[in-house]
Amino acid sequence: MAQSEQIKALLHAHHERFTGSTGRLFSAFLSDAGLTSYATLAAVLDVRAGQSVLDIGCGDGVLLASIFDREPGVSLHGLDASGAELALARERVPGAALVQGDCTERLPYPDAVFDAVASHLVLMLVGDIETTFAEVRRVAKPGAAFAFIYDDLASDADGVYADLMRTGVVAGLGESPSHFRQAADPRLYDHEALRELCARHDLEIAEHRRFRVSREITCDDDAWALLATSYPLGRLDDEARARARTAVLGRFRERFGASAAVALPLQLIKAYRAS
Numbered sequence: 001m002a003q004s005e006q007i008k009a010l011l012h013a014h015h016e017r018f019t020g021s022t023g024r025l026f027s028a029f030l031s032d033a034g035l036t037s038y039a040t041l042a043a044v045l046d047v048r049a050g051q052s053v054l055d056i057g058c059g060d061g062v063l064l065a066s067i068f069d070r071e072p073g074v075s076l077h078g079l080d081a082s083g084a085e086l087a088l089a090r091e092r093v094p095g096a097a098l099v100q101g102d103c104t105e106r107l108p109y110p111d112a113v114f115d116a117v118a119s120h121l122v123l124m125l126v127g128d129i130e131t132t133f134a135e136v137r138r139v140a141k142p143g144a145a146f147a148f149i150y151d152d153l154a155s156d157a158d159g160v161y162a163d164l165m166r167t168g169v170v171a172g173l174g175e176s177p178s179h180f181r182q183a184a185d186p187r188l189y190d191h192e193a194l195r196e197l198c199a200r201h202d203l204e205i206a207e208h209r210r211f212r213v214s215r216e217i218t219c220d221d222d223a224w225a226l227l228a229t230s231y232p233l234g235r236l237d238d239e240a241r242a243r244a245r246t247a248v249l250g251r252f253r254e255r256f257g258a259s260a261a262v263a264l265p266l267q268l269i270k271a272y273r274a275s
């Protein structure tokens with residue numbers, strides 16, 4: 001199913017209200033190698049001076065800044081649906097060419113212009129990824145890399161994050177979340193289906209990595225902050241948010257005590273445009 005108008009409206013409202021929240025959250029979580037997921041993706045892309053990279057769903061520009069930190073000579077391009085996120089990205093990476101646009105439609109770039117295309121925590125939000133992949137293939141040069149990271153939260157249904165999220169959703173919305181992956185294209189979680197989809201668009205998968213980023217969360221300071229700007233809980237009204245907050249902090253204390261290590265499971269794909 002394509003990204004519905006309802007989901008687009010929810011995402012728009014969320015990013016107006018919680019602008020920069022993904023970057024703030026994920027910049028504080030590190031992999032076993034001591035890297036943020038942004039730095040991990042920038043390293044996998046490995047773009048060189050003089051090359052150009054497009055970040056699809058660039059948000060407030062943390063990935064673009066990470067690419068710049070590795071190699072200031074890269075030509076940086078970002079596309080995002082949210083004007084509020086792009087305004088922050090303009091401050092963070094003043095040299096980047098940033099465009100407001102929708103990655104489920106034709107991208108506003110000519111054919112075969114980018115040496116690399118990246119996306120961080122976006123593709124699980126766009127519904128049917130077929131058009132996006134066709135467009136990536138069109139705007140990427142032959143041989144260009146396409147590397148992306150997406151969440152794999154449902155693979156850790158008993159983990160701290162999932163436990164606290166369930167608690168917050170039940171307290172705030174009064175319902176049990178059926179699945180975190182509801183809106184995502186299921187092929188993201190089925191390697192063979194993803195390989196077939198990529199192959200149809202001349203994209204050959206070279207690497208598929210499952211990894212985690214984690215950090216120590218203390219009950220008082222961080223437990224609610226971890227969830228407050230999530231998509232399910234961000235849209236609650238003030239009263240429901242207060243209920244969710246009380247329940248989350250209570251659950252945290254009861255199950256984990258004063259602090260707990262929280263891991264966020266992610267998947268990373270690196271593919272190349274074959275021809």
Ligand SMILES: C[S@@+](CC[C@H](N)C(=O)[O-])C[C@H]1O[C@@H](n2cnc3c(N)ncnc32)[C@H](O)[C@@H]1O
Pocket residue numbers: 003011015022023056057058059060061062063079080081082085101102103104119120121122125126
């Ligand atoms: C979870 S945030 C990730 C932002 C950024 N990539 C990061 O990781 O910090 C998802 C981003 O995808 C953008 N987005 C969602 N659907 C989109 C679409 N169809 N086209 C372009 N951007 C989209 C949102 O506006 C938001 O900035």
